[in-house]
Amino acid sequence: MSSTETLVKDLVSKYGKSRNSLMPVLQGIVQEERYLSEEAMIFIAKELDLSAADVYGTASFYTFLDTVPRGKNIIRVCKTISCHMTGKDLIIETLEDILKVKVGQTTHDKNFTLLTANCLGWCHKGPVMLINDEVYPELTPSRTTEIVEEYMKNATH
Amino acid sequence: METKVIKKVDTIFDVVECNYIQVLEKTLAKTADEIILDIIDSGLKGRGGAGFPTGLKWKFTKNEENAVKYVICNADEGEPGTFKDREILDRVPEKVFTGMAICGYAIGAKEGYIYLRGEYNFLKQDLQMKIDLFNSQLADRDFDFKVFLRSGSGAYICGEESALFDSMEGLRGEPRNKPPYPTVAGYNLKPTAINNVETLVYVTMICRMGPESFKALGTKDSRGSKVFSVSGDTPTPGIYELELGMPLNQFVDEFGDGDTKAVQVGGASGHCVPRKKYNDTIIGFEGIPTGGSMMIFNSTRSMYNVLHDYLEFFTEESCGQCTPCRVGCQQLLKGIEAVKKGDKKPSYLEDLKKLAATMKIASKCGLGQSVSNPFNSIVDNFREEIIY
Ligand SMILES: Cc1cc2nc3c(=O)[nH]c(=O)nc-3n(C[C@H](O)[C@H](O)[C@H](O)COP(=O)(O)O)c2cc1C
Ligand code: SF4
Numbered sequence: 001m002s003s004t005e006t007l008v009k010d011l012v013s014k015y016g017k018s019r020n021s022l023m024p025v026l027q028g029i030v031q032e033e034r035y036l037s038e039e040a041m042i043f044i045a046k047e048l049d050l051s052a053a054d055v056y057g058t059a060s061f062y063t064f065l066d067t068v069p070r071g072k073n074i075i076r077v078c079k080t081i082s083c084h085m086t087g088k089d090l091i092i093e094t095l096e097d098i099l100k101v102k103v104g105q106t107t108h109d110k111n112f113t114l115l116t117a118n119c120l121g122w123c124h125k126g127p128v129m130l131i132n133d134e135v136y137p138e139l140t141p142s143r144t145t146e147i148v149e150e151y152m153k154n155a156t157h
Numbered sequence: 158m159e160t161k162v163i164k165k166v167d168t169i170f171d172v173v174e175c176n177y178i179q180v181l182e183k184t185l186a187k188t189a190d191e192i193i194l195d196i197i198d199s200g201l202k203g204r205g206g207a208g209f210p211t212g213l214k215w216k217f218t219k220n221e222e223n224a225v226k227y228v229i230c231n232a233d234e235g236e237p238g239t240f241k242d243r244e245i246l247d248r249v250p251e252k253v254f255t256g257m258a259i260c261g262y263a264i265g266a267k268e269g270y271i272y273l274r275g276e277y278n279f280l281k282q283d284l285q286m287k288i289d290l291f292n293s294q295l296a297d298r299d300f301d302f303k304v305f306l307r308s309g310s311g312a313y314i315c316g317e318e319s320a321l322f323d324s325m326e327g328l329r330g331e332p333r334n335k336p337p338y339p340t341v342a343g344y345n346l347k348p349t350a351i352n353n354v355e356t357l358v359y360v361t362m363i364c365r366m367g368p369e370s371f372k373a374l375g376t377k378d379s380r381g382s383k384v385f386s387v388s389g390d391t392p393t394p395g396i397y398e399l400e401l402g403m404p405l406n407q408f409v410d411e412f413g414d415g416d417t418k419a420v421q422v423g424g425a426s427g428h429c430v431p432r433k434k435y436n437d438t439i440i441g442f443e444g445i446p447t448g449g450s451m452m453i454f455n456s457t458r459s460m461y462n463v464l465h466d467y468l469e470f471f472t473e474e475s476c477g478q479c480t481p482c483r484v485g486c487q488q489l490l491k492g493i494e495a496v497k498k499g500d501k502k503p504s505y506l507e508d509l510k511k512l513a514a515t516m517k518i519a520s521k522c523g524l525g526q527s528v529s530n531p532f533n534s535i536v537d538n539f540r541e542e543i544i545y
Binding site for chain 1: 234235236237238239240243274275276277278279281307308309310311312313324325326327328329330331345386387388389390394395396425452458462463466467470473474476
């Protein structure tokens with residue numbers, strides 16, 4: 001069995017073999033593999049007794065359930081009004097500079113994907129970004145650089 | 158009209174005062190009908206935006222004959238400018254669980270689900286631990302109710318109640334036709350009482366202090382206090398619990414930076430109030446209701462940019478299921494861009510307002526229906542800024 005197939009089986013046995021488990025199962029795959037491969041969606045369909053198209057239909061609706069390959073770390077910078085007002089543009093420029101990618105792209109080493117997101121719920125402490133599930137409020141360009149460099153260090157060790 | 162002087166209160170985040178197990182034991186000694194009457198009597202209205210009376214919602218759900226019913230706590234909090242539910246779940250989650258358990262007892266449900274937006278995944282581990290403890294405390298008291306945690310995955314529309322049920326059922330988060338309402342056919346098509354995070358905390362407070370002390374605050378149409386999320390051009394951004402029914406000018410005096418030109422009340426889907434209307438605008442269900450989002454703009458801000466941001470937000474977050482909303486959001490966005498560039502005459506704004514009016518009537522859910530709120534209030538009050 002491939003590691004993806006094992007993961008799907010584990011998630012289905014944890015959440016139960018019903019359609020109501022589809023979201024937690026999809027979320028569990030994304031947590032581990034950062035995106036939903038075709039292979040993963042086909043396994044899920046088989047395990048939950050759904051059509052693969054049905055699984056893809058649900059997955060493709062949700063911003064956080066990516067169906068294209070993503071980097072090991074996904075950065076999402078809030079772009080909604082309050083963060084716009086506190087300088088998200090500068091943060092995005094800073095990130096584009098360090099990572100040498102544009103918004104929407106993944107670095108060559110597959111370590112980072114840079115994305116924007118709608119309101120992350122930190123309007124009083126903008127600009128803010130999520131890296132995977134971690135939240136980083138009150139960003140400045142230098143603070144942003146520090147945080148990302150920390151992730152880069154961890155990646156090479 | 159009855160208005161209030163701005164007043165900060167502290168019931169929601171007060172942890173010393175509230176022994177939730179005591180509240181629970183005291184409340185479960187009452188009958189379901191007594192509890193529902195208390196909630197109705199308190200005048201509590203939903204804090205998620207729509208403002209439906211909570212006690213009535215529970216009564217309708219209780220009256221449905223069904224062996225399986227559900228309580229759902231809506232923690233999808235996606236309205237731009239709102240961040241109070243995160244803070245509540247972070248600081249006083251037990252008050253939320255207690256509200257859910259009381260609701261379960263009152264309507265006859267044995268399961269309660271918290272639907273937490275994916276953007277708040279960092280809360281999950283801690284929350285799950287506290288849920289496990291709470292569930293065991295209920296089990297120790299032989300009370301048959303259990304709280305579960307579910308997550309969203311970055312879709313604003315899943316805060317809409319029927320889209321939320323779809324999402325929990327493994328479907329695309331596309332709002333359903335109403336009726337049937339959730340009280341009749343909600344999650345798994347069973348009778349469901351869905352409440353906002355903050356609403357559930359007020360339930361716990363009302364059960365602890367009695368409806369009278371809740372009613373002592375606020376106005377006839379807007380009882381009690383409410384948690385506000387204050388952001389934008391303010392020296393003191395943050396979360397504040399305030400008495401309902403205050404006039405906006407007092408809010409601006411308290412939170413503005415001395416140069417406040419407009420306040421967006423109720424988030425992207427709410428209303429923009431310009432300076433000249435502060436004195437006549439009441440924050441509450443009789444004036445402008447809000448899920449808590451208060452965004453303050455000073456005179457350095459372009460209201461064109463603000464509207465542009467909101468329309469981009471709606472264009473991206475529309476579920477795309479119905480045409481008036483899917484196409485309407487895109488066309489409003491393109492339309493103001495064209496007017497700004499001079500490709501369309503200023504009078505084109507009137508055509509766009511007609512489109513917004515059509516969306517209000519013809520859209521299937523609250524998202525498409527409310528786009529006209531920011532659109533009209535910004536275009537009407539800041540027309541020059543949109544054109545030039
Ligand atoms: C587009 C849209 C988004 C919504 N998002 C939320 C939300 O994030 N949180 C929330 O509590 N209610 C939200 N609502 C309102 C819910 O549909 C529902 O009315 C609410 O959860 C009921 O709880 P309450 O009566 O305690 O306010 C949204 C409604 C619409 C139309
Ligand atoms: S109004 Fe918009 S969000 Fe609501 S159902 Fe229609 S397309 Fe979807």
